[in-house]
Amino acid sequence: MIKKVEMRVLSSQQIAKDTTEVILENKYISENAVPGQFIHILLEGRTLRRPISIADIDQENKTITILFKKLGSGTEQLSTVSSGTTLDVLGPNGNGFNTDLQEGTTVLLIGGGIGVPPMYALGKEYKERNVNVVSVLGFQSREHVFYEEKFQELGKTIIVTDDGSYGKKGFVTNVLNQVGDFDHYYSCGPAPMLKAVTSELKGKPGSISLEERMGCGVGACFACVLPTKTEKGYKKICCDGPVFNAMEVVL
Known part of the structure; x- marks a missing residue:
């Protein structure tokens, strides 16, 4: 079920050219997200949210990781968020991967x-x-x-x-x-x-x-x-x- 939540930024860093990694904390998203889904982030001053794929899920620490490329002013703005900031997020969105393959495949x-x-x-x-x-x-x-x-x-x-x-x-x-x-x-x-x-x-x-x-x-x-x-x-x-x-x- 998609919910509107606040996610707290734990860290943000550039990990490759034009590519940023952000770790976000929220119990609901981390417990319910599956590989292949995305979150929809609202940025200050923007009308439309930005869809960003989920790169990692850590239920124990209640976090997810997102990676994105700076392709425009919206993702450029998202790349500047600092630790402690809260983001308005919808998620988890979409249908993820079917992961029903058995051990040894x-x-x-x-x-x-x-x-x-x-x-x-x-x-x-x-x-x-x-x-x-x-x-x-x-x-x-x-x-x-x-x-x-x-x-x-x-x-x-x-x-x-x-x-x-x-x-x-x-x-x-x-x-x-x-x-x-x-x-x-x-x-x-x-x-x-x-x-x-x-x-x-x-x-x-x-x-x-x-x-x-x-x-x-x-x-x-x-x-x-x-x-x-x-x-x-x-x-x-x-x-x-x-x-x-x-x-x-x-x-």
Whole structure:
């Protein structure tokens, strides 16, 4: 159930070029959020909230972690919040990942840029359940890479950069032939990347998480609809997603 809550900022730091990590405290959100969901943050002086994916959930300490890229004045403002600040938040929003794979199976996580954070929350949960985790993470350049060590703790991790300044050069799809067998793949990132991934892995079971600008974040405004391959026509990313079956939507 989505609730309007106040979340206290415990820390905020830049962890890569244009990328900020913020740890937020709230008992309700931390106890009810699942990997793949997001929170909707209202910033002072702004009309629309900002949807930010959840990168980590710590129920013991009643916190969640969010990571975001500074793409405009709103996220620029969010990157300046200081410890002790309280934020007006709706959450947890959307439908998260289906995590019903059994112990001993293998999952492939494919994240691109700011689509990497929700992959970490998912991989961490699977690791705790003794599911094998393989990750392929794509970034623009060495300066943009983050959470590499955290993913390596989960399992085999391949880093790819557009310019080849770190890891392997190219796109995430260029290294998918190096990951071996897996039972299910999960991916989040820009739409062109997701389109390429679903095409490359066509026929394999998979789930994708879509990033989109949103208005209300609760399905009332129809600002984030996308076409599907079913007779139902369109679905709303904010409440029907952001996670969908990889073959369900039209990218």
